[in-house]
Amino acid sequence: QVQLVESGGGLVQAGGSLRLSCAASGKIFSIWIMRWYRQAPGKQRDLVASAFNSGSIIYADSVKGRFTISRDNAKNTVSLQMNSLKPEDTAVYYCNAVGPSGTFTSWGQGTQVTVSS
Secondary structure: OEEEEEEOOEEEEOOOOEEEEEEEEEOHHHOOEEEEEEEOOOOOEEEEEEEEOOOOEEEOOOOOOOEEEEEEOOOOEEEEEEOOOOHHHOEEEEEEEEOHHHOOEEEOOOEEEEEEO
């Protein structure tokens, strides 16, 4: 199993920046993909960004050019640098780890990001 712990959420004004971090422990060698999701009140959980073992990175259209995901395999962490934040980015952000071919999926506890206008 893989355990994930997020940190770095908070309150920021529109146009500001925040950096989220996620630390992984456990069977970290088995992680295939690390992802960030977010869930706004009353809405479904949406995929924000993915970082694959191959080095490939994918972003949701809504955050392209503003958010950057980075994965440090030596430190077993994944970060999400969020710039030019908008009120619509307000959500609980979750770290997610996926095993090969979806053999497992692990979630962090979530961290709140609030962007004021």
